[in-house]
Amino acid sequence: NAGVTQTPKFQVLKTGQSMTLQCAQDMNHEYMSWYRQDPGMGLRLIHYSVGAGITDQGEVPNGYNVSRSTTEDFPLRLLSAAPSQTSVYFCASSSKTRSLRRETQYFGPGTRLLVL
Amino acid sequence: QQPVQSPQAVILREGEDAVINCSSSKALYSVHWYRQKHGEAPVFLMILLKGGEQKGHEKISASFNEKKQQSSLYLTASQLSYSGTYFCGTANNAGNMLTFGGGTRLMVKP
Numbered sequence: 001n002a003g004v005t006q007t008p009k010f011q012v013l014k015t016g017q018s019m020t021l022q023c024a025q026d027m028n029h030e031y032m033s034w035y036r037q038d039p040g041m042g043l044r045l046i047h048y049s050v051g052a053g054i055t056d057q058g059e060v061p062n063g064y065n066v067s068r069s070t071t072e073d074f075p076l077r078l079l080s081a082a083p084s085q086t087s088v089y090f091c092a093s094s095s096k097t098r099s100l101r102r103e104t105q106y107f108g109p110g111t112r113l114l115v116l
Numbered sequence: 117q118q119p120v121q122s123p124q125a126v127i128l129r130e131g132e133d134a135v136i137n138c139s140s141s142k143a144l145y146s147v148h149w150y151r152q153k154h155g156e157a158p159v160f161l162m163i164l165l166k167g168g169e170q171k172g173h174e175k176i177s178a179s180f181n182e183k184k185q186q187s188s189l190y191l192t193a194s195q196l197s198y199s200g201t202y203f204c205g206t207a208n209n210a211g212n213m214l215t216f217g218g219g220t221r222l223m224v225k226p
Contacts, residue, residue, distance in 0.1 A: 031212075042118070042203055042216040043158065050212060058213060090157060099211035101146045102165060104172075107157035 002026050004108035006091050012114045013081040021076040021111050023091030031094040031103070032074040033058070034066065036087040037110075043090065049074055050098035081115045088112050117141055119206050121217035128194050128224045136189040136220045138204030147180055147187040148205040148214060158203060161189075194224045 007022045025032065033048040035058075045058030049068040063085060065077040074093075078085060089111045095103035119140045126134050138147060146165045149172075150158040162172025164180035164187055177190045191198055201221050205214040 033214075035216075042218045043205075045213055045215070048212065056212070059215070100148075100214050101207045101211040102163065102171070104160040104163070105148075105150075105158075105214065106160070109157050 004091055004093050004106050006089075006108035006111050008111060009109070010112045010114075012116065013078070014116055015082060017081050019078050019081065021078070021089055021091075021113075023074045023076065023108060024072050025074075025091075025093040025106070026072065027093060027106070028071060028096060029093040029106075030071070030096055030098050031100060032068070033092050033094075033105070034064070034074070034076045035090045035092065036060065036085075037090060038087050046076065046089075078113075081113075083115045086113060086115045118215055119204055119217040121202075121204055121220050123220060124218070125221040126223070128198075128222065130194060130196060130224055130226055132194055132224075134191045134194060134222060136191070136202050136204075136222070137186065138188070138206075138217055139184070139186045140206050142185065142206070144180075144182065144185050144187075144206055145209070145211070146207050147178075148207070149176075149178060149187075149189050150203045150205065150216075151200045152203065152219075153200040161202075191222070194222075196224050196226065198222060199224045 034046040035043040047066040091108040092105040094105040149161040152158040
C-alpha cells in the first residue's frame with residue numbers, strides 16, 4: 001500500500017493563479033480531509049469528505065474548493081491564489097467509517113506552497 | 117474552538133520525563149495525539165476515548181479526564197527520537213471534524 005500520496009511536493013504560484021493539489025489514498029477509507037499548517041502553527045482543517053460525492057467545510061474553507069468523485073481521490077483547488085495561502089498543505093484519510101472519533105488519521109507527505 | 121496545549125516548548129536531557137497537557141472548553145468524546153518531526157507529516161500516537169478506552173502506541177502513556185476536559189501525554193525516559201512537535205486533537209460531537217491544538221515542541225538532548 002502506498003498510503004496517502006500528494007502531488008506536487010513543492011509549488012510556487014503568482015498571486016491570482018489557480019492550481020489543484022492532488023491527494024489519493026489506497027486504503028479504501030471513507031473519510032478524507034485537507035489541512036493547512038502555517039509556520040510554527042497547528043493544523044487547521046480546510047475541507048473534509050465523509051465519502052464519494054459528500055464534502056463539507058472545515059475551519060478555514062475560504063479560497064478553496066474540493067470535490068470527491070471517487071473514494072480514492074480528493075483534490076483541493078485554489079481558485080485565485082493569494083500570499084496568505086502560502087503554507088504547507090496536508091491531506092489525510094481515516095477509517096472505513098464516516099466518523100473520526102475512534103479512528104486514526106493517516107497523513108500524506110504534504111505540499112509546500114509559496115504564493116508570490 | 118481550538119484546544120490549548122501546555123507547555124509550548126520543553127527541552128529535556130535523554131532519560132528525563134515530560135508531561136504535555138491538552139485542555140478544551142468543550143465536552144470531549146475523544147482526544148487524539150500526534151507527533152510531527154521537522155519537515156515531515158504528523159504521525160498518529162494514540163486516541164483516548166470516554167470510558168477509559170485507549171488505542172495506539174504501546175510505549176507512550178496518556179490520561180483523559182472527561183470531567184475536566186483535559187488530557188495529558190506522559191513521555192518517560194525520553195529518547196532522542198522523541199524530539200518533535202506534539203499535537204492534540206479533539207473531535208466534535210458529530211465526529212466529522214478534528215480540531216488541533218497549537219502544538220508542544222519537545223527537544224531531547226544527549
